[in-house]
Amino acid sequence: MAGQPYMRVENLVKRFGPFTALAGVSLEIFPGEVHALLGDNGAGKSTLIKILAGVHRASEGQIYVEGRPVTFRSPRDATAAGIGTVYQDLALNQLMSVTRNFFMGREIKNRLGVLKMDEMDRIAHDEMLKIGIDFSDPTQAVGTMSGGQRQTLAIARAIYFGAKVLILDEPTSALGQKQQMGVLKTIKKVRKRGDIAIIFITHNEIHSRLVADRYTFLALGKVIGAGTRDSLEHGEIRRLMAGGAEMADLEQELESV
Amino acid sequence: MDVIERSESDRLRQENWIQRTVRRPEIGAFMVMAVIIVALYFASDGRAFNALGVKNNVAIIAQFGIIATGAALLMIAGEFDLSIGSMIGFAGMSMAMMLKWGLPFGLGEATPFAAFAVTLAMTLTLGWIIGNIVVRSGLSSFIVTLGFLFFLRGTTEVSFRLINKSTQISGLPDYKETSWFADLMGGEVFGWFYDAWFWLGGNLNRKGEQWVTGFDARFLWWILIAGVAWLILSRTQLGNWIFATGDDKEAARANGVPVNKVKIGLFMFTAFCATIFAACQVFDTNTSDAAKGNLKELEAIAIAVVGGTLMTGGFGSVLGVIFGAVTVGLVANAVFFIPWIDGSWFRVFVGTVLLAAVFANERIRKRITGGI
Ligand SMILES: Nc1ncnc2c1ncn2[C@@H]1O[C@H](COP(=O)(O)OP(=O)(O)OP(=O)(O)O)[C@@H](O)[C@H]1O
Ligand SMILES: [Mg+2]
Numbered sequence: 102m103a104g105q106p107y108m109r110v111e112n113l114v115k116r117f118g119p120f121t122a123l124a125g126v127s128l129e130i131f132p133g134e135v136h137a138l139l140g141d142n143g144a145g146k147s148t149l150i151k152i153l154a155g156v157h158r159a160s161e162g163q164i165y166v167e168g169r170p171v172t173f174r175s176p177r178d179a180t181a182a183g184i185g186t187v188y189q190d191l192a193l194n195q196l197m198s199v200t201r202n203f204f205m206g207r208e209i210k211n212r213l214g215v216l217k218m219d220e221m222d223r224i225a226h227d228e229m230l231k232i233g234i235d236f237s238d239p240t241q242a243v244g245t246m247s248g249g250q251r252q253t254l255a256i257a258r259a260i261y262f263g264a265k266v267l268i269l270d271e272p273t274s275a276l277g278q279k280q281q282m283g284v285l286k287t288i289k290k291v292r293k294r295g296d297i298a299i300i301f302i303t304h305n306e307i308h309s310r311l312v313a314d315r316y317t318f319l320a321l322g323k324v325i326g327a328g329t330r331d332s333l334e335h336g337e338i339r340r341l342m343a344g345g346a347e348m349a350d351l352e353q354e355l356e357s358v
Numbered sequence: 359m360d361v362i363e364r365s366e367s368d369r370l371r372q373e374n375w376i377q378r379t380v381r382r383p384e385i386g387a388f389m390v391m392a393v394i395i396v397a398l399y400f401a402s403d404g405r406a407f408n409a410l411g412v413k414n415n416v417a418i419i420a421q422f423g424i425i426a427t428g429a430a431l432l433m434i435a436g437e438f439d440l441s442i443g444s445m446i447g448f449a450g451m452s453m454a455m456m457l458k459w460g461l462p463f464g465l466g467e468a469t470p471f472a473a474f475a476v477t478l479a480m481t482l483t484l485g486w487i488i489g490n491i492v493v494r495s496g497l498s499s500f501i502v503t504l505g506f507l508f509f510l511r512g513t514t515e516v517s518f519r520l521i522n523k524s525t526q527i528s529g530l531p532d533y534k535e536t537s538w539f540a541d542l543m544g545g546e547v548f549g550w551f552y553d554a555w556f557w558l559g560g561n562l563n564r565k566g567e568q569w570v571t572g573f574d575a576r577f578l579w580w581i582l583i584a585g586v587a588w589l590i591l592s593r594t595q596l597g598n599w600i601f602a603t604g605d606d607k608e609a610a611r612a613n614g615v616p617v618n619k620v621k622i623g624l625f626m627f628t629a630f631c632a633t634i635f636a637a638c639q640v641f642d643t644n645t646s647d648a649a650k651g652n653l654k655e656l657e658a659i660a661i662a663v664v665g666g667t668l669m670t671g672g673f674g675s676v677l678g679v680i681f682g683a684v685t686v687g688l689v690a691n692a693v694f695f696i697p698w699i700d701g702s703w704f705r706v707f708v709g710t711v712l713l714a715a716v717f718a719n720e721r722i723r724k725r726i727t728g729g730i
Contacts, residue, residue, distance in 0.1 A: 194605035244727035
């Protein structure tokens with residue numbers, strides 16, 4: 102894919118006290134592409150996206166959005182710069198309704214500060230319909246929705262509020278087969294718009310194969326491999342996902358137990 | 359091929375308004391209230407709801423309602439305030455002492471409004487301090503406000519003894535006659551209600567004259583506070599933020615909700631409610647006492663829970679709190695209308711209803727969160 106990256110990250114370092122969670126990570130994010138971020142448990146994927154989302158501050162390194170250096174002091178800053186994050190835990194409130202969650206922190210109100218509930222109900226319904234689910238009752242509590250529906254709600258919310266980069270942290274884990282495919286379909290639909298870049302974190306090689314255009318592999322806080330879909334071999338992806346170890350070696354290890 | 363196209367919307371059963379009403383979270387509190395009203399009516403031979411009975415009942419219901427509204431909003435945001443009762447004592451002492459001994463720093467005599475304004479400034483500051491300690495330290499508000507429960511009660515008693523020599527002030531002039539403000543806090547309101555009652559042939563004393571002339575002013579304050587709280591909670595952005603803060607703080611923060619400001623604001627709101635409570639009391643009776651407001655924080659929390667507020671935050675309704683306040687207020691007063699009853703049954707009742715409410719609320723929470 103050609104063109105300028107929407108967002109560029111250079112040499113991000115994140116230390117938690119004596120522990121270095123990220124040791125100099127760089128990557129480029131292009132609009133209209135799905136960028137798979139892969140790596141073992143504890144590799145630092147969530148830490149990386151939390152920095153991109155303004156939850157953590159980087160210890161070192163720089164983020165560029167459309168070529169300009171930016172610093173995110175809060176999630177609000179990141180949202181304003183077009184970074185929409187769907188966290189592993191989705192940042193949804195279970196006891197609150199679909200609409201109230203959809204607009205949490207960015208409610209629509211009239212001049213007297215009173216919420217325009219009808220308008221908000223309608224928007225929440227329409228936006229979710231656009232990417233795949235027809236939700237009849239926007240007053241339903243999120244706690245009663247299925248995992249896939251919640252995922253869709255969180256994605257629809259991020260897009261509606263102007264996300265140019267959509268970050269999905271393991272959106273398919275903890276879902277049943279059918280719902281996993283539903284989420285992948287949603288990702289494809291968003292990708293087709295062409296203007297939104299998606300960072301897709303997953304442990305599932307097949308899922309990444311199905312939707313990703315570009316890959317970055319993390320291990321122990323470092324990038325151990327990166328490339329486009331065409332430049333990476335199947336076996337290569339597997340090897341990198343396991344943190345650089347040869348699958349054959351792992352299998353041998355398993356045998357010997 | 360015979361594929362049935364089913365969409366998500368087909369799976370939701372359409373409910374009529376009765377079914378929807380029955381599923382409302384306030385329904386339990388409403389039923390208990392209805393039972394109490396009927397039982398009290400018969401047990402007191404109707405005396406609980408004659409002209410004076412209604413006035414006295416509303417007076418205590420409004421008292422409970424004012425502080426329970428503050429406690430409930432704070433609980434919905436996920437925090438407790440155990441300092442409400444001591445704050446009432448502190449505010450009452452502060453106002454009465456200024457009225458008797460003048461404004462601090464030799465600023466001269468205190469008008470009722472000045473005494474109230476200076477006191478409110480102090481209590482709001484205290485609420486702000488409590489809120490800041492809670493959000494900055496990350497400690498449980500239970501323990502922080504427990505500290506303030508002791509601190510404020512002690513400060514009240516010490517100040518009384520230092521300045522006033524006694525922990526009581528009585529015999530203040532009746533400011534209601536000279537000050538519009540004192541009348542607004544401690545006078546009578548909604549006189550038209552009792553005028554109409556008289557005009558319709560009721561509300562008579564033994565001589566056949568009009569008996570009761572109006573409700574205590576705190577009724578108006580309760581209506582105002584509950585009305586504003588209801589509007590905020592169910593219809594405004596701030597309301598959405600309060601729910602979001604109490605449900606999952608981190609989720610709310612990730613979406614840009616200023617959770618710390620919400621919490622600090624609500625600690626100031628409970629302090630405000632306690633101050634209104636105290637002002638109504640001081641200007642109604644023209645007295646003050648270091649022991650005022652004792653245990654009121656626990657009653658406020660109990661009423662909030664009876665009204666359907668979740669202990670864990672994120673859920674609750676002002677309407678439920680109104681039902682809770684009516685229920686607890688009526689039972690607290692029942693001893694005056696049913697002479698043969700032992701007043702301590704009040705606590706037995708509150709304890710029982712409280713436990714029942716906690717179980718009911720937990721069921722509602724499980725229903726909403728899918729049983730986790
Ligand atoms: N707030 C924190 N304080 C200290 N250490 C942290 C903190 N957050 C993360 N870490 C550490 O940083 C490392 C990377 O964590 P991270 O959550 O980014 O991993 P991950 O790649 O998302 O793993 P998973 O695939 O299991 O989600 C882990 O060793 C973790 O213990
Ligand atoms: Mg993670």
